Amino acid sequence: MQDHAPVIDGVSFAAPDPGHNLPPRAFTSPAVFEHEQRAIFANSWVHVADTWELAAPGGYVTALIGRTPVVIIRERITGELRGLLNACRHRGAQLLDGKGTCDKQIQCPYHAWSYGLDGRLLGAPHRDELAHCNLAEMNLVPVRVGTVGPLVFACLDPEAPELADWVGELAGSLAGSRIGEWTLAWENSYELAANWKLFVENANDGYHVPFVHDLLTDAIVLDPATSPTTLEPHGAYTWAQVNPNYVPPGTDPASARVRFGCIFPNFIPVLSPDDLTYFRVEPIAHDRMRIVARSYDDGLAENAPLREFRRIAAERTMEQDLAVVLRTQRGLHAIGLPPGVHTSRLEARIGHFERMWADAMASGCDTPVTIRRLLRRGT
Ligand code: FES
Ligand SMILES: [Fe+2]
Numbered sequence: 318m319q320d321h322a323p324v325i326d327g328v329s330f331a332a333p334d335p336g337h338n339l340p341p342r343a344f345t346s347p348a349v350f351e352h353e354q355r356a357i358f359a360n361s362w363v364h365v366a367d368t369w370e371l372a373a374p375g376g377y378v379t380a381l382i383g384r385t386p387v388v389i390i391r392e393r394i395t396g397e398l399r400g401l402l403n404a405c406r407h408r409g410a411q412l413l414d415g416k417g418t419c420d421k422q423i424q425c426p427y428h429a430w431s432y433g434l435d436g437r438l439l440g441a442p443h444r445d446e447l448a449h450c451n452l453a454e455m456n457l458v459p460v461r462v463g464t465v466g467p468l469v470f471a472c473l474d475p476e477a478p479e480l481a482d483w484v485g486e487l488a489g490s491l492a493g494s495r496i497g498e499w500t501l502a503w504e505n506s507y508e509l510a511a512n513w514k515l516f517v518e519n520a521n522d523g524y525h526v527p528f529v530h531d532l533l534t535d536a537i538v539l540d541p542a543t544s545p546t547t548l549e550p551h552g553a554y555t556w557a558q559v560n561p562n563y564v565p566p567g568t569d570p571a572s573a574r575v576r577f578g579c580i581f582p583n584f585i586p587v588l589s590p591d592d593l594t595y596f597r598v599e600p601i602a603h604d605r606m607r608i609v610a611r612s613y614d615d616g617l618a619e620n621a622p623l624r625e626f627r628r629i630a631a632e633r634t635m636e637q638d639l640a641v642v643l644r645t646q647r648g649l650h651a652i653g654l655p656p657g658v659h660t661s662r663l664e665a666r667i668g669h670f671e672r673m674w675a676d677a678m679a680s681g682c683d684t685p686v687t688i689r690r691l692l693r694r695g696t
Pocket of ligand 2 (some may be wrong): 526
């Protein structure tokens with residue numbers, strides 16, 4: 318372990334020793350969770366929407382980056398995607414809910430300040446009583462937005478790397494897939510009384526698969542010798558062969574591979590030759606998360622039975638995963654439990670995730686307030 322790494326609530330942000338895990342307190346501490354908001358979520362590219370939701374002029378989707386409410390809007394005139402903090406510059410009220418279409422303005426439901434879709438403050442009632450404010454500097458705070466195939470990401474940090482660098486090889490894999498022809502097959506969301514990192518780690522855990530999953534164990538061949546794992550600066554992924562019995566008609570079994578892993582911090586794409594399923598893990602509190610799951614495929618009527626099988630298999634696999642994640646959360650509350658360990662290959666992506674986490678948490682102590690940079694920029 319490095320010396321002098323920052324510590325919060327007894328959790329050191331030194332990268333764990335090789336093969337060793339973060340201390341249990343990293344998964345139970347409210348103070349660590351608070352620091353994650355600034356050190357991780359405010360400095361990372363986070364998945365917020367899919368492009369079809371924002372196809373119409375003025376279309377918007379609200380989302381959370383950690384606990385920070387943002388809104389992504391398709392500008393009416395330029396057609397560009399724009400990201401804004403979903404918080405009014407008067408006294409902070411959340412402006413928009415859910416998703417929908419904005420007319421020409423966004424009006425705050427509290428005191429009716431109005432903004433253009435580019436975030437510019439257009440009007441404030443009783444303006445004479447605000448003579449002490451420079452209203453020209455009270456536009457909505459901008460947020461970076463980018464797309465990778467149909468996936469929309471946003472980032473609060475103006476100094477974070479470009480999205481293309483952040484997502485690494487995922488962009489190439491999506492571009493090489495038939496994702497452009499696919500439509501939404503199903504979606505689901507789950508809430509769980511567990512820390513968000515435990516679901517991400519479970520998704521990076523190839524060790525549990527034969528002991529927890531039946532259908533999944535059948536469907537893919539997860540042999541470390543033939544399932545290479547790649548670690549990237551902001552993610553990790555593994556390719557595994559699809560069991561020949563599960564290869565859909567018309568697909569060459571040799572090229573039937575599944576790519577799974579995570580984009581740091583909380584996005585889990587699973588790409589196979591015939592579908593993309595993803596899981597976005599939203600941190601609600603130190604002991605609560607929401608998981609948004611969506612799946613895309615070719616939408617063809619003749620593939621309806623296969624689609625239904627996939628949906629049932631995904632639900633069953635999710636139930637099995639949620640059960641072990643919840644069990645792990647309960648165990649990690651044990652006072653006196655030392656940090657765990659991970660296997661060198663089957664759980665290599667967990668070790669990588671925890672190193673990325675520790676690095677981000679430590680550097681988040683050096684640059685305490687990303688938001689200050691944002692406010693300097695948001696005029
Ligand atoms: S909080 Fe938005 S107008 Fe007052
Ligand atoms: Fe699993």
